[in-house]
Amino acid sequence: METIIDVKGLCKTYIVNKISNNVLRNVDFSLHEGEFVSIMGPSGSGKSTMLYTISGMDRPTAGDVTFLGKNYNEINDKEMAKLRLLSMGFIFQQMYMMRKLCILDNILLPAYHAGIEDRKKVREEAEMLMRRLGIMETADNGITEVSGGQLQRACLCRALINHPKVLFADEPTGALNSKAADEVIGELVRVNRDGTAILMVTHSARVAAGSERVLYFVDGHIEGELQLGKLQDEADLTQRERQLNKWLMTM
Ligand SMILES: Nc1ncnc2c1ncn2[C@@H]1O[C@H](COP(=O)(O)OP(=O)(O)O)[C@@H](O)[C@H]1O
Numbered sequence: 001m002e003t004i005i006d007v008k009g010l011c012k013t014y015i016v017n018k019i020s021n022n023v024l025r026n027v028d029f030s031l032h033e034g035e036f037v038s039i040m041g042p043s044g045s046g047k048s049t050m051l052y053t054i055s056g057m058d059r060p061t062a063g064d065v066t067f068l069g070k071n072y073n074e075i076n077d078k079e080m081a082k083l084r085l086l087s088m089g090f091i092f093q094q095m096y097m098m099r100k101l102c103i104l105d106n107i108l109l110p111a112y113h114a115g116i117e118d119r120k121k122v123r124e125e126a127e128m129l130m131r132r133l134g135i136m137e138t139a140d141n142g143i144t145e146v147s148g149g150q151l152q153r154a155c156l157c158r159a160l161i162n163h164p165k166v167l168f169a170d171e172p173t174g175a176l177n178s179k180a181a182d183e184v185i186g187e188l189v190r191v192n193r194d195g196t197a198i199l200m201v202t203h204s205a206r207v208a209a210g211s212e213r214v215l216y217f218v219d220g221h222i223e224g225e226l227q228l229g230k231l232q233d234e235a236d237l238t239q240r241e242r243q244l245n246k247w248l249m250t251m
């Protein structure tokens with residue numbers, strides 16, 4: 001299978017008040033076409049930094065990140081921004097959205113930034129995504145006029161509007177109750193089935209149980225890896241969550 005992201009010897013060091021903090025220490029990792037990988041690990045172990053560095057939001061201190069053959073050390077900020085806009089989607093625990101725009105316009109924004117000319121077509125596409133994620137009725141609402149679960153599903157529509165190769169998710173269910181979290185993980189599994197690779201950071205074994213491979217981070221490196229295989233049937237989630245919890249106890 002095609003490798004989308006290849007990470008070799010990745011290091012990230014932050015220097016604060018002249019003290020250096022080696023947040024990522026020599027990480028090797030690959031993400032392949034259509035994979036769904038979770039990253040777990042204690043708070044402060046570098047999970048978000050890993051996600052931000054391999055999605056080009058932040059630059060590596062040392063090592064190589066290659067996305068579809070493009071090495072981040074060899075492209076400038078403008079090329080990086082373009083790569084992110086056209087080939088990557090993002091969702092976050094905080095669900096950043098523009099306050100002054102309605103839900104539909106928030107979803108359309110990355111398409112407009114990408115210079116899509118056929119506005120009617122992209123609008124239809126946004127509406128199709130919203131229908132698929134069950135939030136069509138929120139199209140004209142303001143971002144404070146929907147539930148947390150609806151808002152995260154809207155963020156997911158926005159992340160998918162430019163047909164990314166990879167979806168990056170940083171604790172996407174961290175602000176949701178368990179029912180809304182289950183719905184979001186169900187949507188992620190479907191998005192992945194449709195071919196989008198996903199790299200997700202989560203604290204929740206329940207959420208990670210929907211993915212096919214789990215990495216465990218400790219002090220900025222990968223301490224262990226569990227293969228769960230693709231989720232075939234949502235009825236298997238509970239058993240997979242149990243298997244994952246058992247493994248996490250050994251970490
Ligand atoms: N922009 C930054 N500047 C300085 N230190 C940072 C920055 N971002 C993260 N850190 C530090 O890096 C470490 C790992 O943080 P993070 O990647 O957010 O961990 P996690 O997501 O696993 O909780 C923490 O010690 C944090 O304080």
Ligand SMILES: [Mg+2]
Pocket residue numbers: 047048049201
């Ligand atoms: Mg984090």
